[in-house]
Amino acid sequence: MILSCSTSVSESCGAKSIFLQITLQSHPLLPNVRVGVVPAVRYTRTVVVHASFIAALATDLAFGDYNSLLTIEASQSQWVIVSSWGENGDFLSLSLTNIKIDTPDLAPVGLQPVRTYLAVLAARTATEEQEESEYLLVRHRPPGTAVGGIFHPSDGFVRVVHRNGGLTVVAHGRYAHCHGQHEGQLVVQDIPYPPLGYDKARAWHLSGTRRPWVGEFDVSASSSPPRPAGSSGDA
Numbered sequence: 001m002i003l004s005c006s007t008s009v010s011e012s013c014g015a016k017s018i019f020l021q022i023t024l025q026s027h028p029l030l031p032n033v034r035v036g037v038v039p040a041v042r043y044t045r046t047v048v049v050h051a052s053f054i055a056a057l058a059t060d061l062a063f064g065d066y067n068s069l070l071t072i073e074a075s076q077s078q079w080v081i082v083s084s085w086g087e088n089g090d091f092l093s094l095s096l097t098n099i100k101i102d103t104p105d106l107a108p109v110g111l112q113p114v115r116t117y118l119a120v121l122a123a124r125t126a127t128e129e130q131e132e133s134e135y136l137l138v139r140h141r142p143p144g145t146a147v148g149g150i151f152h153p154s155d156g157f158v159r160v161v162h163r164n165g166g167l168t169v170v171a172h173g174r175y176a177h178c179h180g181q182h183e184g185q186l187v188v189q190d191i192p193y194p195p196l197g198y199d200k201a202r203a204w205h206l207s208g209t210r211r212p213w214v215g216e217f218d219v220s221a222s223s224s225p226p227r228p229a230g231s232s233g234d235a
Contacts, residue, residue: 049126050162051089052219055082056107057169057208061096066174066194066201077101079111080208081148081215082169084133084160092119092135092158093147094171094206107213113149115188117173119158131162137173139190153177153190154204167210176201 059080065071081095095113102108119135120142126132139153156173176194179186194201210216 049089049124049131050084050167050218051087052085052217053083053167054215054217055167055210056080056111056213056216057082057167058101058104058107058211059169059206059208062205064203064205066176066198066203069172069174069203069205071203072205079107080169080206081111081113082160082167082208082210083148086121088121089124089133090121091142091145092121092133092160093117094119094158094169095147095149105211107211107215109214111213111215113147115152116147116149117152117154117158117171118145118147122157129163133160134158135160137171139192150186150188152188156204169206169208171206172204174201174203 057080058077060075060077061080062072062075064073077100079097079099079101081093081097083093083095085091093113093116095116097111098114099108099111117137118141119137122134122136124131124133135158137154137156137158139155141147141151152175154173154175156171158169158171161168176191176198177188177200178191179188191198191201
C-alpha cells in the first residue's frame with residue numbers, strides 16, 4: 001500500500017484554511033488492497049486583526065532633551081485615548097487627556113482628547129496568539145484627516161500589541177512647536193530645525209496599557225466603524 005498526501009492553503013478575511021487529502025494506492029505486490037481516496041479534511045485558523053478601535057490607556061509619560069532622548073527632565077502618569085481607524089487600521093492617534101491616574105484599574109467616564117499625536121501604519125504581523133502593528137508619527141496631517149483635540153506634529157514611532165485580550169502601546173518621539181491661531185482656535189505648527197536651546201523642543205516617551213472604559217470600542221464587536229476619538233473636523 002502506498003500513501004500519498006497533498007495539501008492546499010486558502011485565505012479569506014483573515015481566516016486561513018488548510019486542506020489535507022490522502023490517497024491510498026495499491027502496491028504491485030499487494031494487488032487485492034482496495035484503492036481509495038480519503039476525503040479532504042479542512043482545518044481552519046482564524047487570525048483577528050484589530051483594524052478599528054478606541055480604548056483608554058493607563059500611561060506613563062516622560063519628557064526630555066530634543067537631541068538626547070534618554071535625558072529625562074520630567075515624568076507623569078495620565079490617561080491617554082488610543083484610536084485606530086481606516087480600512088486596515090491605516091491611522092492611529094494618541095490623545096493626551098491631562099487627567100491624572102487615580103484609579104489605575106478603571107478609566108474614568110468623560111475622558112476627552114486635549115492634544116493628539118497622529119501616526120500612519122507602517123507594518124503589521126498577526127498570528128493566533130498576537131497582533132503587532134508599527135506606526136510612524138507624522139508632522140503633517142494627511143488631507144482630510146481629522147483628530148480630536150489639538151494636533152501635535154511629532155517625529156517618532158508607535159508600537160501597538162494585542163495579546164490575550166490585552167492591549168499595550170509603546171511610543172517614542174520628539175517635537176518642536178510654535179503656536180498660533182486659526183479661525184479662533186489654537187493650532188500647533190511644526191519647526192523642522194529648532195534652534196539650539198529652543199525651549200519648546202522636547203523628546204517624549206509613552207508606555208500604556210488598556211484599562212476598562214465606558215467609551216471603548218472594537219470593530220470586532222460592532223458593525224459600525226469608529227471615528228477618531230473626539231474628532232469634529234480640523235483643529
